[in-house]
Amino acid sequence: HEVLGQTPRIISSGMHDAEFYRQVWKEIKIFGGWSGEVWNKRKSGEVFPAQQVITAVKDKAGKTTHYLSTFSDITARKLSEEQIHQLAFYDPLTNLANRRLLEDHITQAFASSARSKSYCALLFLDLDHFKHLNDTLGHKQGDELLKMVAQRLKESVREVDTVARQGGDEFIVLLEDLGQFSGDAAKNAQHVAEKVLDSISRPYSLTDSHYVLTASIGINVFIDHHQTVEELMKRSDLAMYQAKAEGRDAIRFFDPSMQEKAARRSEIENDLRQAIELQQFVLHYQPKITQEGVVHGYEALLRWNHPSKGMIAPMDFIPIAEETGLIIPIGQWVFEQACAQVQSWQADVETKNLVLAINVSARQFRHKHFVDDLLGSYAEFSFPAGLIELEVTESLLMDDLSTTVAKMKELNKVGFYFALDDFGTGFSSLSYLKNLPLSCLKIDQSFVQDMLDDPEDAAIVETIITLGKTLKLQVIAEGVETKQQADVLKALGCNLMQGYYFGRPAPLEH
Ligand code: C2E
Ligand code: CA
Ligand code: CA
Numbered sequence: 001h002e003v004l005g006q007t008p009r010i011i012s013s014g015m016h017d018a019e020f021y022r023q024v025w026k027e028i029k030i031f032g033g034w035s036g037e038v039w040n041k042r043k044s045g046e047v048f049p050a051q052q053v054i055t056a057v058k059d060k061a062g063k064t065t066h067y068l069s070t071f072s073d074i075t076a077r078k079l080s081e082e083q084i085h086q087l088a089f090y091d092p093l094t095n096l097a098n099r100r101l102l103e104d105h106i107t108q109a110f111a112s113s114a115r116s117k118s119y120c121a122l123l124f125l126d127l128d129h130f131k132h133l134n135d136t137l138g139h140k141q142g143d144e145l146l147k148m149v150a151q152r153l154k155e156s157v158r159e160v161d162t163v164a165r166q167g168g169d170e171f172i173v174l175l176e177d178l179g180q181f182s183g184d185a186a187k188n189a190q191h192v193a194e195k196v197l198d199s200i201s202r203p204y205s206l207t208d209s210h211y212v213l214t215a216s217i218g219i220n221v222f223i224d225h226h227q228t229v230e231e232l233m234k235r236s237d238l239a240m241y242q243a244k245a246e247g248r249d250a251i252r253f254f255d256p257s258m259q260e261k262a263a264r265r266s267e268i269e270n271d272l273r274q275a276i277e278l279q280q281f282v283l284h285y286q287p288k289i290t291q292e293g294v295v296h297g298y299e300a301l302l303r304w305n306h307p308s309k310g311m312i313a314p315m316d317f318i319p320i321a322e323e324t325g326l327i328i329p330i331g332q333w334v335f336e337q338a339c340a341q342v343q344s345w346q347a348d349v350e351t352k353n354l355v356l357a358i359n360v361s362a363r364q365f366r367h368k369h370f371v372d373d374l375l376g377s378y379a380e381f382s383f384p385a386g387l388i389e390l391e392v393t394e395s396l397l398m399d400d401l402s403t404t405v406a407k408m409k410e411l412n413k414v415g416f417y418f419a420l421d422d423f424g425t426g427f428s429s430l431s432y433l434k435n436l437p438l439s440c441l442k443i444d445q446s447f448v449q450d451m452l453d454d455p456e457d458a459a460i461v462e463t464i465i466t467l468g469k470t471l472k473l474q475v476i477a478e479g480v481e482t483k484q485q486a487d488v489l490k491a492l493g494c495n496l497m498q499g500y501y502f503g504r505p506a507p508l509e510h
Contacts, residue, residue: 002043008069010041011040011041011042012040012041013038013039013040013041013047014041015039015047016038016039024036024054028054028056028067032055032056032058033053033054033055033056034052034053034054035051035052035053035054036051036052037049037050037051037052037074038050038052038071040052040071048073048075049073049074049075049078050071050072050073050074051071051072051074052069052070052071053069053070053071054067054068054069055067055068055069088100089101091164091165093143093146093147093150093165094146094147094150094165095150096150096153096154096163096164096165096171097162097163097164097165098164098165099164099166099167101162101164102162102164102166102172102174103229105162105174106122106174106229106232107229109174109176110224110225111225112176113176113222113223113224114223114224114225116177117180117223118176118177118178118179118180118185118223119178119179119180119181119182119184119185119221119222119223120174120175120176120177120178120185120221120222120223121174121175121178121185121188121189121192121219121220121221121222122172122173122174122175122219122220122222122232122233122236123172123173123174123175123189123192123193123196123217123218123219123236124170124171124172124217124218124219124220124233124236124237124239124240125153125170125171125172125173125196125215125216125217125240126169126170126171126215126216126240126244127149127169127200127213127214127215128213128214128215128216128244128248128249129248130142130168130169130213131169133145133211133213134169137206137211141206141207144206145204145206145211145213146165146169148204149169149171149200149213150163150165150171152196152199152200152202153171153173153196153199153200155199156192156195156196156198156199157173157175157192157196160176160177161173161174161175161176162174172233172236173192173196175188175189175192178221179323181319182221182223182258182261183261183262183264183265184265184319184320184323185221185223186219186221186253186258186259186261186262186265187261187262187265187266187269189219189221189262190219190251190253190262190263190266191266193217193219193251194251196215196217197214197215197217197249197251200213200214200215201213201214201215201249214248214249215249216240216243216244216248216249216250216251216252217240217243217250217251217252218235218236218237218238218239218240218241218242218243218251218252218253218254219236219239219251219252219253219254219258220232220235220236220239220253220254220255221253221254221255221258235254236254238254239252239253239254240252265320268312268316268317268320269320269324271306272304272317272320272321272324272326273326275304275306275330276329276330276333278307280304280305280306280307281302281303281304281305281330281333281334282302282303282305282507283300283301283302283303283334283337283338283341284300284301284302284303284505284506284507285298285299285300285301285356285505285506285507285508286298286299286301286498286503286504286505286506287498287502287503288355288357288476288496288497288498289496289497289498289502290495290496291490291494291495291496295354296354296355296496297354297355297356297357297387297389298354298355298356298357298508299356299357299358299359299391299498299505300334300337300338300341300356300357300358300359301314301359301505302314302318302330302334302359303505304317318361322361322363322364325363327361327363327364328363328364328367331360331361331364332373332374332377334358334359335358335374335377336377338356338358338388339377339378339380339381339383339388340381341356341508342354342356342381342383342387342388343381343382343383345383345387346382346383353387354387355386355387355388355389355417356387356388356389357388357389357390357391357419358388358389358390358391359391359421360390360391360392361393362392362393362395362396362398365392365396365404365407366396366400366403366404370407371407371410371411374411374416375411375414378414384415385414385415385416386415386416386417388416388417389416389417389418389419389439389440390411390416390417390418390419391418391419391420391421391442392408392418392419392420392421393420393421393422393426394420394422394423394425394426395426397426397432397436401432405435405436405437408436408437409437412437417439417440418436418437418438418439418440419438419439419440419441419442419474419476420433420436420438420440420441420442421442421444422442422444423441423442423443423444423464424443424444424447424460424464425444425446430467433467433471433473434471438473439473439474440473440474440475440476440496441464441467441468441473441474441475441476442475442476442477442478443460443461443464443465443475443476443477443478443494444478444479445478445479445499446479447460447461447464448461448477448478448479448480448485448489448499449479449481451485451488452482452484452485452488458488461477461489461492461494462492465492465493465494468495469493474495474496475494475495475496476494476495476496476497476498477489477494477496477497477498477499478497478498478499479498479499479500480497480498480499480500480501480502481499481500481501482501483501485499485501486499486501486502
């Protein structure tokens with residue numbers, strides 16, 4: 001009698017939105033009924049899942065006079081569905097993913113890494129001497145220990161990573177999105193593995209004793225569909241055995257070159273953090289030559305004078321600096337250094353008009369204080385901003401073009417020039433060219449290198465020079481190594497040239 005005279009609103013849980021009810025009514029209108037699962041509310045206020053059927057009752061004329069609704073509580077069925085799912089995909093002891101779910105995730109990782117061109121890694125982990133401990137502890141305590149290990153494993157990785165139990169004391173971790181460079185990926189995977197070993201080796205307290213465990217980890221870094229799930233597992237497993245063979249409590253990569261890469265990568269990263277303070281950076285200068293053979297200016301190229309590794313080329317540390325964000329202070333250092341150089345040129349009529357180009361990477365340019373930092377440093381000097389040219393690449397134009405253009409314009413207003421570096425290798429459309437405050441196109445060295453043998457490269461070089469003339473931009477060719485190349489470029493009307501033929505990057509004498 002409590003519900004007599006009431007509307008169904010008294011059992012409404014409030015968990016469905018208006019759109020849901022609109023759909024329900026739409027179906028009832030069209031089909032004369034609806035059935036499905038809804039959340040309803042008990043008298044106590046508790047929400048429960050119900051299987052609900054609504055039917056329109058019509059009179060002889062076909063007009064709806066009533067709606068009849070029946071429902072049943074499906075809480076128990078829902079629970080058992082969940083339990084079945086749990087049993088099918090999860091390890092009952094630890095609640096980690098089981099082998100089947102892991103294989104599913106690996107297959108998905110193949111596809112997504114092929115799309116994103118980002119590396120993944122599989123970590124095979126086996127506890128050291130667990131069997132012995134299990135025998136002395138008894139299986140019940142052994143199980144407790146495995147549960148604690150599982151918990152720590154989960155806490156050592158990100159939410160998106162899959163942690164699975166393979167059975168016994170073997171665990172597998174799938175790491176995704178480790179970066180687009182194999183060296184970064186190896187380092188990142190190693191970093192996670194170290195974190196895992198650290199966490200696992202903390203003492204475990206069981207009843208009244210403490211236990212200590214270590215583990216051995218094998219890593220296989222992968223991308224795309226190059227190997228099958230079985231191969232991937234087998235290789236990680238092999239690497240794990242390698243770690244065991246080399247004394248346990250260790251990490252080994254399946255591919256030894258990955259091991260080296262990871263080690264080198266983290267070494268460089270650590271050293272890079274102190275390189276500015278320790279004054280290990282230097283700029284080398286490479287001349288840019290006019291058609292008349294006069295030095296127009298220089299490009300400043302960064303070198304890292306490492307105390308034990310010697311001179312390190314930018315290609316070996318700039319990507320790391322970009323990834324770690326260290327490119328921001330490093331880039332700022334380059335700019336200030338370049339300004340100081342141009343300032344010192346002002347004292348002499350011979351050098352006073354030299355233009356100095358510096359490279360600015362996309363990550364640096366996108367930093368929100370880039371323009372302010374640059375202008376702030378520039379304010380300390382008193383030479384015309386036009387003596388500094390910023391070389392940027394097309395990758396800068398790949399996203400958020402409007403912000404990029406606004407920043408370029410802001411700097412251009414002060415007087416700084418922009419050159420588009422490595423031109424011809426990008427894949428963006430040419431239409432942006434006329435909207436950018438550019439003053440120079442820099443033909444990528446790969447075209448210059450092959451232009452004498454490869455007619456297609458020659459055609460590209462010629463096209464860029466023509467394009468530059470049409471858009472009233474200067475064109476410079478880089479990587480000019482021979483007299484023949486220089487002669488052809490000059491004949492084609494290329495404004496400036498740069499390359500080993502004219503001079504290698506080196507410290508300045510003046
Ligand atoms: P990039 O801007 O395209 O620089 C030209 C590269 O070609 C330089 O390599 C230069 O040494 C080299 N090169 C010059 N002439 C010739 C030649 O005739 N033949 C050949 N085969 N190579 C030639 P480097 O110095 O190793 O620099 C590599 C890249 O590192 C640069 O490419 C630039 O993208 C980046 N980089 C260098 N310095 C900086 C910097 O201060 N900041 C940033 N963000 N990137 C920099
Ligand atoms: Ca450059
Ligand atoms: Ca270049």
